[in-house]
Amino acid sequence: DQQVKQNSPSLSVQEGRISILNCDYTNSMFDYFLWYKKYPAEGPTFLISISSIKDKNEDGRFTVFLNKSAKHLSLHIVPSQPGDSAVYFCAASGESNYQLIWGAGTKLIIKP
Amino acid sequence: DAMVIQNPRYQVTQFGKPVTLSCSQTLNHNVMYWYQQKSSQAPKLLFHYYDKDFNNEADTPDNFQSRRPNTSFCFLDIRSPGLGDAAMYLCATSRGQMGFSNQPQHFGDGTRLSIL
Numbered sequence: 098d099q100q101v102k103q104n105s106p107s108l109s110v111q112e113g114r115i116s117i118l119n120c121d122y123t124n125s126m127f128d129y130f131l132w133y134k135k136y137p138a139e140g141p142t143f144l145i146s147i148s149s150i151k152d153k154n155e156d157g158r159f160t161v162f163l164n165k166s167a168k169h170l171s172l173h174i175v176p177s178q179p180g181d182s183a184v185y186f187c188a189a190s191g192e193s194n195y196q197l198i199w200g201a202g203t204k205l206i207i208k209p
Numbered sequence: 210d211a212m213v214i215q216n217p218r219y220q221v222t223q224f225g226k227p228v229t230l231s232c233s234q235t236l237n238h239n240v241m242y243w244y245q246q247k248s249s250q251a252p253k254l255l256f257h258y259y260d261k262d263f264n265n266e267a268d269t270p271d272n273f274q275s276r277r278p279n280t281s282f283c284f285l286d287i288r289s290p291g292l293g294d295a296a297m298y299l300c301a302t303s304r305g306q307m308g309f310s311n312q313p314q315h316f317g318d319g320t321r322l323s324i325l
Binding site for chain 2: 129143146190202204
């Protein structure tokens with residue numbers, strides 16, 4: 098049973114526009130959520146995180162929104178740049194558990 | 210720059226021949242993890258160390274072992290690699306406090322293991 102779901106395998110966005118990546122989760126005990134970016138042949142790079150006590154966290158061009166009632170989070174990238182083309186993974190943890198539960202990833206393609 | 214370093218980046222071994230992958234970190238994090246990642250799938254946690262305490266995932270095959278001789282280094286030993294073990298192996302670290310796991314994990318660039 099997938100506890101973290103990224104329903105869009107891929108997303109194509111024009112350079113300069115907003116990219117919105119979505120993630121849904123089922124376990125209400127999750128209290129910490131993270132987004133990672135991964136280029137081919139490299140390890141995942143931590144982008145941004147959010148604790149369940151917040152509903153928004155910003156870091157430069159990246160903003161993560163958390164809607165606990167809907168068990169939904171999203172990553173907004175604005176403006177999108179060619180270097181943002183990568184696979185984005187959503188992950189969650191909770192219950193003082195060091196294991197991250199990962200989504201399947203969304204491949205973001207930024208078109209020039 | 211503080212980082213997580215994995216060696217080698219690419220490893221080729223023969224079917225059944227033991228292989229060791231290494232990871233070192235300069236972040237001084239007390240938690241270290243080993244993941245297996247196949248193609249574009251999400252990383253799969255194999256085990257992690259909280260300080261010296263070893264925590265094995267229930268579905269990690271016995272073929273996979275790990276050693277952590279000190280804070281900075283961690284090794285993944287595959288005793289008898291099979292064709293299904295060909296994958297990217299990722300090491301990660303995080304700062305852990307007992308009962309508080311809300312810290313990001315930082316990953317190395319991985320070792321891609323091929324089995325002949």
